Amino acid sequence: MSTVDLPNSNSGLHGALTVPGDKSISHRSIMLGAISHGTTTVDHFLLSDDCLHTIGAFRELGVKIDVDGDHVSIEGKGGFRNFDKPKKPLDMGNSGTSTRLLLGLLANQPFDIAMFGDASLSKRPIKRVSDPLTQMGAKVAATNGNFLPLTLHPNDGLNGIDYKLPVASAQVKSALIWAGLQAETPSHLTEKLITRNHTEKMLEQFGGHLEQDGLNITVTPQSDFTAQHVTVPGDISSAAFFLIAGACVPGSEITLNKVGLNDTRDGILKALDQMGAQYTINNRTNDSEPMGDITICYQQLNALTLGAADVPALVDEIPLLALAATQAKGQTVITGAEELRVKETDRIATVTEELTKMGADITATPDGFIINGGTKLHAANTPLQSHGDHRIGMMMAVANLMADGDNQLADADAIAVSYPQFFDDLKSLNK
Numbered sequence: 001m002s003t004v005d006l007p008n009s010n011s012g013l014h015g016a017l018t019v020p021g022d023k024s025i026s027h028r029s030i031m032l033g034a035i036s037h038g039t040t041t042v043d044h045f046l047l048s049d050d051c052l053h054t055i056g057a058f059r060e061l062g063v064k065i066d067v068d069g070d071h072v073s074i075e076g077k078g079g080f081r082n083f084d085k086p087k088k089p090l091d092m093g094n095s096g097t098s099t100r101l102l103l104g105l106l107a108n109q110p111f112d113i114a115m116f117g118d119a120s121l122s123k124r125p126i127k128r129v130s131d132p133l134t135q136m137g138a139k140v141a142a143t144n145g146n147f148l149p150l151t152l153h154p155n156d157g158l159n160g161i162d163y164k165l166p167v168a169s170a171q172v173k174s175a176l177i178w179a180g181l182q183a184e185t186p187s188h189l190t191e192k193l194i195t196r197n198h199t200e201k202m203l204e205q206f207g208g209h210l211e212q213d214g215l216n217i218t219v220t221p222q223s224d225f226t227a228q229h230v231t232v233p234g235d236i237s238s239a240a241f242f243l244i245a246g247a248c249v250p251g252s253e254i255t256l257n258k259v260g261l262n263d264t265r266d267g268i269l270k271a272l273d274q275m276g277a278q279y280t281i282n283n284r285t286n287d288s289e290p291m292g293d294i295t296i297c298y299q300q301l302n303a304l305t306l307g308a309a310d311v312p313a314l315v316d317e318i319p320l321l322a323l324a325a326t327q328a329k330g331q332t333v334i335t336g337a338e339e340l341r342v343k344e345t346d347r348i349a350t351v352t353e354e355l356t357k358m359g360a361d362i363t364a365t366p367d368g369f370i371i372n373g374g375t376k377l378h379a380a381n382t383p384l385q386s387h388g389d390h391r392i393g394m395m396m397a398v399a400n401l402m403a404d405g406d407n408q409l410a411d412a413d414a415i416a417v418s419y420p421q422f423f424d425d426l427k428s429l430n431k
């Protein structure tokens with residue numbers, strides 16, 4: 001568990017950077033590659049701990065996956081039921097996305113599949129996925145009915161489901177899409193709010209036929225997918241650390257190249273618009289996923305108001321927006337973000353605890369935060385903690401760029417879950 005000295009910034013961040021590939025899209029490229037006919041190739045794949053756990057799980061299921069730098073190739077098994085029986089339990093590490101999506105994808109196997117995860121993942125709920133899967137005929141034996149470790153047992157086939165999702169979650173939606181494709185009858189899913197649609201988009205690229213109408217998705221059983229080439233855009237959730245640093249550290253002007261701009265993920269940009277940030281987007285392209293280069297410079301920001309409808313498109317960026325709010329003019333109010341309590345940590349609690357150590361005026365509420373801005377952040381009396389949560393660790397590193405005084409971050413290794421080269425990239429801009 002490494003403790004690192006966090007850098008300050010003397011004259012702001014400058015220069016250009018291509019952030020690593022999108023985590024959600026990288027996971028899905030392995031999954032679709034594994035069930036397709038032929039060899040799928042992926043460029044700019046995210047080689048972080050979470051995605052390596054997805055690769056590890058599919059290798060255990062007999063899928064041949066080659067990794068060469070950030071180029072990955074996957075030899076598809078041509079269907080959902082051609083996997084090998086795993087010799088050991090699948091290790092999901094810290095990754096909620098791997099766990100929830102694999103539960104749906106592997107819900108109809110002819111053999112037992114056991115899964116486990118680390119201490120944090122073992123506290124995160126899976127009932128939200130296992131309940132509807134059970135209604136479809138899956139047999140999920142989870143610890144206390146809701147947690148890893150779990151075993152998926154063979155079943156008598158899956159039936160389609162009519163299901164209104166009680167939570168706004170792309171992980172639950174994606175798991176039910178994978179299961180629906182393997183069912184004997186169609187499924188009708190209704191989302192609570194629009195969530196990231198990377199599964200739907202990639203399925204279409206691989207020859208899938210979902211019907212979509214606003215919050216409604218009809219999944220018709222299908223198992224013939226054709227291998228594709230996937231170019232993974234830069235992860236907007238990783239770019240977000242530098243967007244907030246660029247907007248909040250005086251003197252900054254930076255460009256982030258080839259960032260994913262999917263409109264179910266770009267809530268951070270809309271929040272920055274509301275706060276009065278100065279940025280431009282150039283070189284837009286739109287293959288299967290849109291991307292572009294974002295240039296942002298320092299600007300005194302205004303306070304922000306976010307409600308439940310805003311949350312899915314920026315759910316992983318809320319810790320950073322809380323930090324930006326400490327620097328903004330006025331009072332920021334964030335509501336409808338109770339999902340933060342079931343992430344890698346209870347992010348409402350950990351954000352509040354860590355930013356308070358640096359002098360922020362931040363109050364946790366059951367479903368969000370109230371933050372009074374205009375604070376000069378300072379050195380904490382005790383080391384800052386990532387709490388084993390990658391996004392909290394990186395957010396505190398960005399906070400320190402704006403601080404007077406020196407801070408250390410304990411348990412900094414957690415950052416490798418989504419962004420192993422974060423500190424190198426930060427150093428390249430903080431000159």
Ligand SMILES: O=C(O)C1=C[C@@H](OP(=O)(O)O)[C@@H](O)[C@H](O)C1
Pocket residue numbers: 023024025097168169170171172174196315316339
């Ligand atoms: O589908 C995905 O790839 C993800 C969905 C979100 O989780 P929920 O579906 O639990 O909201 C997000 O927080 C996570 O980082 C990645």
Ligand SMILES: C=C(OP(=O)(O)O)C(=O)O
Pocket residue numbers: 050094095096097098316343344391418
């Ligand atoms: C919540 C996250 O990921 P996961 O659910 O895949 O662990 C995240 O990356 O912030």
